[in-house]
Amino acid sequence: xxxxxxxxxxxxxxxxxxxxxxxxxxxxxxxxxxxxxxxxxxxxxxxxxxxxxxxxxxxxxxxxxxxxxxxxxxxxxxxxxxxxxxxxxxxxxxxxxxxxxxxxxxxxxxxxxxxxxxxxxxxxxxxxxxxxxxxxxxxxxxxxxxxxxxxxxxxxxxxxxxxxxxxxxxxxxxxxxxxxxxxxxxxxxxxxxxxxxxxxxxxxxxxxxxxxxxxxxxxxxxxxxxxxxxxxxxxxxxxxxxxxxxxxxxxxxxxxxxxxxxxxxxxxxxxxxxxxxxxxxxxxxxxxxxxxxxxxxxxxxxxxxxxxxxxxxxxxxxxxxxxxxxxxxxxxxxxxxxxxxxxxxxxxxxxx
Amino acid sequence: xxxxxxxxxxxxxxxxxxxxxxxxxxxxxxxxxxxxxxxxxxxxxxxxxxxxxxxxxxxxxxxxxxxxxxxxxxxxxxxxxxxxxxxxxxxxxxxxxxxxxxxxxxxxxxxxxxxxxxxxxxxxxxxxxxxxxxxxxxxxxxxxxxxxxxxxxxxxxxxxxxxxxxxxxxxxxxxxxxxxxxxxxxxxxxxxxxxxxxxxxxxxxxxxxxxxxxxxxxxxxxxxxxxxxxxxxxxxxxxxxxxxxxxxxxxxx
Numbered sequence: 001x002x003x004x005x006x007x008x009x010x011x012x013x014x015x016x017x018x019x020x021x022x023x024x025x026x027x028x029x030x031x032x033x034x035x036x037x038x039x040x041x042x043x044x045x046x047x048x049x050x051x052x053x054x055x056x057x058x059x060x061x062x063x064x065x066x067x068x069x070x071x072x073x074x075x076x077x078x079x080x081x082x083x084x085x086x087x088x089x090x091x092x093x094x095x096x097x098x099x100x101x102x103x104x105x106x107x108x109x110x111x112x113x114x115x116x117x118x119x120x121x122x123x124x125x126x127x128x129x130x131x132x133x134x135x136x137x138x139x140x141x142x143x144x145x146x147x148x149x150x151x152x153x154x155x156x157x158x159x160x161x162x163x164x165x166x167x168x169x170x171x172x173x174x175x176x177x178x179x180x181x182x183x184x185x186x187x188x189x190x191x192x193x194x195x196x197x198x199x200x201x202x203x204x205x206x207x208x209x210x211x212x213x214x215x216x217x218x219x220x221x222x223x224x225x226x227x228x229x230x231x232x233x234x235x236x237x238x239x240x241x242x243x244x245x246x247x248x249x250x251x252x253x254x255x256x257x258x259x260x261x262x263x264x265x266x267x268x269x270x271x272x273x274x275x276x277x278x279x280x281x282x283x284x285x286x287x288x289x290x291x292x293x294x295x296x297x298x299x300x301x302x303x304x305x306x307x308x309x310x311x312x313x314x315x316x317x318x319x320x321x322x323x324x325x326x327x328x329x330x331x332x333x334x335x336x337x338x339x340x341x342x343x344x345x346x347x348x349x350x351x352x
Numbered sequence: 353x354x355x356x357x358x359x360x361x362x363x364x365x366x367x368x369x370x371x372x373x374x375x376x377x378x379x380x381x382x383x384x385x386x387x388x389x390x391x392x393x394x395x396x397x398x399x400x401x402x403x404x405x406x407x408x409x410x411x412x413x414x415x416x417x418x419x420x421x422x423x424x425x426x427x428x429x430x431x432x433x434x435x436x437x438x439x440x441x442x443x444x445x446x447x448x449x450x451x452x453x454x455x456x457x458x459x460x461x462x463x464x465x466x467x468x469x470x471x472x473x474x475x476x477x478x479x480x481x482x483x484x485x486x487x488x489x490x491x492x493x494x495x496x497x498x499x500x501x502x503x504x505x506x507x508x509x510x511x512x513x514x515x516x517x518x519x520x521x522x523x524x525x526x527x528x529x530x531x532x533x534x535x536x537x538x539x540x541x542x543x544x545x546x547x548x549x550x551x552x553x554x555x556x557x558x559x560x561x562x563x564x565x566x567x568x569x570x571x572x573x574x575x576x577x578x579x580x581x582x583x584x585x586x587x588x589x590x591x592x593x594x595x596x597x598x599x600x601x602x603x604x605x
Binding site: 008 | 433439451475
């Protein structure tokens with residue numbers, strides 16, 4: 001029996017490594033084929049030439065290709081694909097982190113109010129840009145500030161005598177979210193016929209994202225994900241509750257703060273570059289929990305890979321296969337929702 | 353092992369514990385008894401370091417409890433809390449493996465020795481049978497056995513039990529109490545426990561600490577403390593002592 005269990009454990013570690021490797025390969029393949037796909041029909045050879053030429057800084061390598069094609073590949077498709085991957089990874093990881101941290105399988109970055117804060121900040125920026133001449137606020141920056149102000153407010157509401165409890169955080173998050181959504185609606189109603197700008201942004205889209213967006217999002221999200229992976233075993237213990245975690249040697253207040261900051265930072269960046277893309281943060285960690293269990297040491301890195309993969313697939317589908325480009329946030333929910341119901345129901349049936 | 357001096361604790365202007373003094377030596381099974389709301393769990397949370405002391409001092413192994421780091425404390429003491437709810441499908445083995453966390457370095461898997469400790473503790477608590485089952489699918493009593501296995505996997509010098517048997521059937525309660533009693537006698541484990549079943553308390557404890565309204569009413573050897581008069585004073589219930597051994601609860605309406 002004991003030997004059996006030790007073997008099972010070994011096999012599990014082995015399996016996890018292979019799944020990770022598989023996901024990474026899949027992501028690479030999807031990355032290249034996504035660059036290849038699109039309205040403009042550009043051959044695979046040309047894509048490779050442009051990428052290699054740009055990286056090696058050799059203009060001759062892609063001089064034969066039409067300039068507009070090279071621009072489409074390098075300035076439009078690649079940044080968009082990279083933003084899709086990093087935003088998908090970020091959303092999935094922050095979802096996994098918030099679920100464990102708040103001990104609530106239904107939590108994600110939206111529960112904490114952080115994304116509503118980002119959306120509110122972005123709405124204010126768009127509103128100001130519309131109605132005040134000669135004034136230009138950066139949407140990304142405002143979303144970012146909104147997210148962090150909201151986090152500060154939520155945490156200070158939830159704090160009782162210096163301690164943060166999970167249920168207080170959820171309640172504070174829900175209250176602040178509803179206030180902010182009302183604020184967004186108010187601004188929308190004032191915007192009159194320009195309302196479509198705000199509505200489109202809020203729906204969540206990766207269209208026309210540039211290298212600037214890649215440079216903003218990539219380093220911050222990458223660093224946060226690495227920090228989350230480093231502390232992931234403490235997150236496992238926090239899943240049993242703060243008291244248990246402390247009894248098992250975790251400095252809970254400190255660790256909670258680290259995850260709260262990382263999770264919110266990721267969310268703020270994601271929302272500020274792509275608007276509201278829901279469901280990735282909820283669905284990816286859940287799918288993985290069904291498949292490989294709840295161990296955050298595995299769950300977080302795999303969430304990053306699968307989240308990036310799924311959002312990239314969804315975004316490529318919206319821009320390549322449909323006549324009208326629908327916002328990717330809508331597609332993720334339309335496809336993700338029913339799929340989630342499906343796995344949820346099959347899982348519940350298999351348990352009985 | 354533990355010495356508590358002039359301990360007071362209040363929460364939002366409410367005095368929960370008043371002037372508690374006692375000393376617990378190594379290798380004893382001590383049970384804290386008292387009516388609901390008498391401050392038992394608060395006292396346990398204070399001596400485990402989960403709560404900060406308001407006034408007075410608690411020493412553990414001749415050093416102030418405060419001077420221990422969270423990690424150092426987790427290598428010496430383990431807690432089985434009341435009703436731990438797990439919302440994520442960790443396997444039972446994963447949960448018991450968490451008990452080795454205080455001794456393991458970050459980003460590493462458990463080594464062979466740690467794994468042996470885990471499996472041994474699961475064998476002792478008879479939880480090997482559901483090692484690969486999700487903790488969310490267990491009954492309350494089974495889950496408590498897994499939590500006890502996890503606490504034992506910490507190889508603690510002191511084990512705290514906060515109503516650790518509340519959902520367990522009588523067979524396993526006695527099995528596990530015997531197991532712990534054995535460890536107390538042979539390995540000098542110190543157990544500090546909160547229990548509501550007075551018959552079992554009487555059968556298994558070396559010493560009793562009785563609390564009422566935040567005050568320590570009595571502290572001493574089980575045979576001397578567990579008297580019908582004390583039970584009457586604490587709970588207002590009539591009991592009589594069995595001729596040979598143990599207590600018999602005889603509720604009167």
